[in-house]
Amino acid sequence: MPARRRNTPSASSSCGSGKPDSERTVASAQPSNVFNDPLRSLGNLDAASVAQLLSVAADVAIVVEADGTISDVAFGSEELASEGLDNWIGKLWTATVTIESRPKIEAMLTDPGGAVGVRWRQVTHPGESGNQVAVEYSVVRIGDSDRVLAVGRDLRSLASIQQRLVAAQQSMERDYSRLRNAETRYRLMFQMSTEAVLIVDAGSRKIVEANPASGRLLYTAPEKLLGKRFPSTFDDAGNNDIDELLSTVRAVGRGNDVRAQLADGNGELLVSASLFRQRESAHFLIQLTALDSDSKPIPPGKSNLLDVVERLPDAFVVTDMEGRIITCNRAFLDMAELAMEQQVKGELLDRWLGRPGIDMGVLLNTLQQDQSVQLFSTTIQGDFGSRTDIEVSAVAVPDGKHPCIGLTIRNVARRLTQHDAEPKLPRSVDQLTELVGRVPLKELVREATDVIERLSIEAALELTGDNRASAAEMLGLSRQSLYVKLHRYGLADTSSDD
CATH class of the missing domain: 1.10.10 (Arc Repressor Mutant, subunit A)
Structure with a gap:
């Protein structure tokens, strides 16, 4: 082989130097892709040993004659042999590859081992099952003959890894695109919302996000609100009430809205808060609502009534005229098997009440005609599947400032006796x-x-x-x-x- 002839010391150089051969070999500059002393390291290997080494070291080894015909082939990979590539003997090497790969084969045969050193080229073989097999080849000349030896590596495992990598990258890009679009929509809604909203870190109580509507209510540019402690723009009484509200919401998940006066006397706001988690930290969603200047505080009697309704053992729900929930008391949340009022706000009561699309429709039609309903028997189903027999009494208030429907829901399952396990036959x-x-x-x-x-x-x-x-x-x-x-x-x- 050329490398062997190139690396063997000549007689003249051996006589002219007093150093041993091994020292001269180490001292001479050798390429990193060949042995420093192949003759000494490998000895006189016979053809059988070389063939065995090639079958172990390479996935495929091909002996190609001067005219480009394959005279012998050995597969170190059973997978390649199973693709029907073991019938190449007697064929032109260029005939075993795709049209696009033929110029690469011709280039390797023209300059095997070449002047620029050993090069690896990737070619594609058509497989027996119709798929394509990618193999990377390097060729060397066999001794002084015109034959060349082509050593190949099966690239299908690498191609499979590359395909999985590309698929994973595309999946990540799609997920990132969805997240980016969702964030864009959120930002747009947050900025365009007419409702004043603040996002407050639950630990530090610092404002992390504020929309323009909140800046208008607080008479401060939204960017100047960021990093400020909340509450800090209200009077002392308002700050104390809001602090108590936030503590309650963080402890139990919900709290009653509070009215707070701005410190500079520019108005009174209604403050509500809810808790949500983002990654590993908790945040408050603060909603601010401006109160009319001529609005009056709720009289003590009415305030007591609201407290009583909140603590009623019977469920109480207020909906709009279409049956969407505006507010409810704790008893209804227990029946619906939910934890927070925010989970039901804006939802249709029909989601939990009776037969979907039937019972609520009957109630609404009756309320439109008679303005009230008493002892309407139906059932309520919780989010976890429990079903309870109930009686509903309802009243419509269509002529109020905000038309609504009020419903009381009583659990009548407690009326059932032991005999109800075997109910009496209906008599009519x-x-x-x-x-x-x-x-x-x-x-x-x-x-x-x-x-x-x-x-x-x-x-x-x-x-x-x-x-x-x-x-x-x-x-x-x-x-x-x-x-x-x-x-x-x-x-x-x-x-x-x-």
Whole structure:
């Protein structure tokens, strides 16, 4: 091989130097891709040993004649052999690759091992299964002959890793794009909102975000609010009330809105707060609402009424005229199996009340006509699947400043007795109708059949003067069957055999 001839010391140089051969070899500058002394390091390897080394070190080794024909091939990778690439012997090397790869093969055959040193070139072989197999080759001339040896590496595992990397990168870019779009929408809504909003760090109580509407209410540019402690723009009483509100919200998740006077006397604001988590830190969402200058504080009596409603054991809900929840008390949150009032605000009451699209529609239609509803029987279903029998009384206030509907919801499950585990049979069609929506249709049909059967037996007994034999004949039953049904419906004591 050229490398072997290039690295072997000549006789003249050996005679002219007093240093041992090994020292001269180390001292001479050698390329990093060849052995310093291949003859000494590898010895006189025979052809079989070289072939074995090549099959272990390379995924494929090809011997190519001077005319470009493959005369021998060895696969170190079973995967390559399984792709139908083991039938190359006798074919032109350029015929085993795709059209795009042929110029690379011709370049390697023209200058094997070349003047510029050993180079690796990637070519593509068409596989037997229709897929393409990427292999990276380097060629060296075999001794003084015109044959060359091409050593190849299978790049499919590397290509698979590259494809997964590209797919992961594209997925990250899509996720980043979605996050960026969501943040853009949030920023736009935050800036354009007419409602004054502050984001306050729950630990330091410093304002981290403020929209323009909050700056207008607080008479301060939004950028100047950032980093300030909240509350700091209200009078002492207002600051104390807001501090207490924030402490309560952080402890229990909710608190009553407070009224606070600005320190410079520029007005009074209604302050509400809710808690949310972002990454590993907690933040307050502060909403500020300007109060009319002529608005008056809630009288003590009305304030007491609000406190009573909040603590009622029965649920109380206020909705708009379309049934969207405006506010509710603690009892309703318990029935709906929720923790915070913010989780229900703006939601349709129909989400929890009765049969979706039916019961709430009946209530709203009745309220439009009569303005009030009393003892409307239905059910309420919590977010975790519990279902409770309830009675609803409601009143509509369509002519108020803000039209709304008020509903009281009473849990009637506590009225059930032990006998309710086996409910008595309905005695009329009206009672049967009340079961619609509460029990499955299959059970409802069975109940209806029993009602009809019992009514028919009662009618037969009445027509025959409570004579069982005549009633059985009238109904087309045997006397024994009639007796069984009489006991089933509790009619055995009301009839006679004669």
